[in-house]
Amino acid sequence: MTYYPFVVAAVLFVAGLYGAITSRSYVHLAVCLTVMQASTYVLLLAIGYLRGAAPPITQGQLPGTRLVDPVVQALTLTDIVVSVVVLALILSLAVQAHRRAGTVDPDKLRRIRG
Amino acid sequence: MNRRVRLVLLMPSLAAILGVLLWGYTGLPNFGTTISSYGQFIDRVAEPQRHVTNLVSAVMFDYRGIDTLVEEFILFASVMGVALLLRSSREVAEQRPRDVVTSDAVRTAGSALAPVMLLFGLWIIAFGYVTPGGGFQGGVAASAGALLLWLAGSYRTLRDLSPTFLVDAAEGLGAASYIGIGLLGLAAGSPFLYNTIPLGTAGTLASGGTIAALNWVAGIEVAAAFVLIYHEFLEEYIQTFTYTKADQ
Amino acid sequence: MTSGLTAVLQAVALTLVGVLGVGTVLVRDPLRQVVVNGMLGLSLVVAFAVLQAPDVAIAEVVVSAIAVPMVLLPVIYKTHGGGKG
Numbered sequence: 001m002t003y004y005p006f007v008v009a010a011v012l013f014v015a016g017l018y019g020a021i022t023s024r025s026y027v028h029l030a031v032c033l034t035v036m037q038a039s040t041y042v043l044l045l046a047i048g049y050l051r052g053a054a055p056p057i058t059q060g061q062l063p064g065t066r067l068v069d070p071v072v073q074a075l076t077l078t079d080i081v082v083s084v085v086v087l088a089l090i091l092s093l094a095v096q097a098h099r100r101a102g103t104v105d106p107d108k109l110r111r112i113r114g
Numbered sequence: 115m116n117r118r119v120r121l122v123l124l125m126p127s128l129a130a131i132l133g134v135l136l137w138g139y140t141g142l143p144n145f146g147t148t149i150s151s152y153g154q155f156i157d158r159v160a161e162p163q164r165h166v167t168n169l170v171s172a173v174m175f176d177y178r179g180i181d182t183l184v185e186e187f188i189l190f191a192s193v194m195g196v197a198l199l200l201r202s203s204r205e206v207a208e209q210r211p212r213d214v215v216t217s218d219a220v221r222t223a224g225s226a227l228a229p230v231m232l233l234f235g236l237w238i239i240a241f242g243y244v245t246p247g248g249g250f251q252g253g254v255a256a257s258a259g260a261l262l263l264w265l266a267g268s269y270r271t272l273r274d275l276s277p278t279f280l281v282d283a284a285e286g287l288g289a290a291s292y293i294g295i296g297l298l299g300l301a302a303g304s305p306f307l308y309n310t311i312p313l314g315t316a317g318t319l320a321s322g323g324t325i326a327a328l329n330w331v332a333g334i335e336v337a338a339a340f341v342l343i344y345h346e347f348l349e350e351y352i353q354t355f356t357y358t359k360a361d362q
Numbered sequence: 363m364t365s366g367l368t369a370v371l372q373a374v375a376l377t378l379v380g381v382l383g384v385g386t387v388l389v390r391d392p393l394r395q396v397v398v399n400g401m402l403g404l405s406l407v408v409a410f411a412v413l414q415a416p417d418v419a420i421a422e423v424v425v426s427a428i429a430v431p432m433v434l435l436p437v438i439y440k441t442h443g444g445g446k447g
Contacts, residue, residue: 001369002146006139008376012383014132019387021124022117027392027438031399034430035383038406041422042379043139045413048153051146052365055414056157059167059245059317068414069153070160070169074178077170078185080421081250081336084429085192088343091437092199095350098441099203107117170417238420246416254424261432344432351436 005046012039026094026104030087037083041076048072165313166322171243175328179307182328183292186335190289193339200346204353213352214268224266232259239333243322249329253336260341269352278345281338288335295327368412375409392438396431403427 016036023029048069054061056070094104101109160172174182215221235256242248264272299308311327314320322329382402389395403426410419 002144003140004373005145005376008380010132010135010139011380014128015384015387018128025392028395031395032387035386038383045415046145048149049146049413050149055416056169057167057246058161067157069149070156070173071153073170073415073418074173076418077421078182078250080425082185082188084425085189088433089192089195091433092196095437095440096199104441246420248417251420251424254429258428340429347433347436350440
């Protein structure tokens with residue numbers, strides 16, 4: 001349990017990378033990028049965790065209880081919401097490629113010139 | 115090079131990346147033993163200094179407010195990119211879309227739940243600096259209310275009830291107000307985004323100073339941005355739908 | 363006793379995240395991938411909640427249940443020949 005979240009984060013990263021490289025559709029590639037981002041969320045929250053500590057909300061808690069790290073939670077939080085909008089941008093690129101070339105296969109799109 | 119060669123070359127590199135990642139991660143402190151000293155400092159002083167009980171909101175809108183400003187601008191620019199890309203070469207629909215919902219259960223449940231979802235999103239934004247929640251989460255939840263309008267009615271209902279100019283204005287106003295509140299700090303002789311409004315008592319809605327204001331501004335901007343994105347993508351879907359219906 | 367239970371919960375949630383993440387990558391059809399991605403989002407919510415991060419869990423639940431399928435499904439419909447078969 002001392003290294004387990006880090007192992008999960010590394011496996012997620014490499015799995016997402018494999019899926020992104022060997023993908024046959026831009027939509028599948030975008031979701032694999034989402035999996036890679038999930039690996040960074042797990043890593044950040046695992047770094048900020050303290051055993052036996054409470055969430056970083058002091059409402060209704062005794063003063064002096066140990067809390068987990070709020071800085072990494074703030075980083076992860078904005079990242080989750082902004083990543084969806086960037087996913088929308090990537091997918092609109094895929095729609096545009098489909099309009100121009102009729103396909104969203106990365107291998108076939110590479111050969112279209114001009 | 116074809117796919118087979120690419121796959122054969124890929125596996126050792128992925129294994130090497132996995133090895134380097136694992137070797138690096140084992141250099142970190144053991145899971146659950148310690149947190150960074152910045153985190154410990156904020157846990158200790160955030161509530162007396164800023165009078166808020168949700169420390170994540172305090173970090174997001176006060177201690178690291180500039181990072182949230184940059185993230186909001188990423189959001190703004192991405193929505194602008196989506197609108198530019200999808201509106202530029204869209205074919206004009208020759209016929210009004212006919213995606214009216216015929217199931218009474220869907221229509222009733224959707225119209226009953228749309229204001230509930232909007233209210234729920236606004237509640238998450240409002241209590242964002244007191245209990246878990248915040249502007250970003252509540253903004254997405256409030257945009258789900260607009261989505262339920264499309265589920266309950268037709269695409270025309272969605273466009274009529276969330277007019278584009280209003281949503282555009284709300285998004286721009288949200289992004290500009292964030293900077294405006296930051297400039298308030300400059301006007302008061304303090305650094306940009308400094309907390310210059312009087313702080314209240316921790317644990318109530320009147321607390322936090324600029325944290326409360328930035329919370330609302332971020333929530334409005336995120337909700338408007340997501341409604342714009344839904345408009346664009348639903349228009350893609352309705353376009354496809356229109357052409358197949360017109361062919362019959 | 364409670365710390366042992368928390369550790370078991372964390373191990374189960376993280377294992378589920380890992381398995382579903384690998385599963386999302388191995389599913390090739392984008393439409394089926396949306397379903398597995400939704401399950402990955404749900405397991406991430408449980409993992410975040412057990413790692414004592416309620417704000418992050420709320421963000422992940424609204425995003426992965428509302429925004430991500432809503433953005434993916436029209437594009438899949440349009441680019442993978444929806445409605446014409």
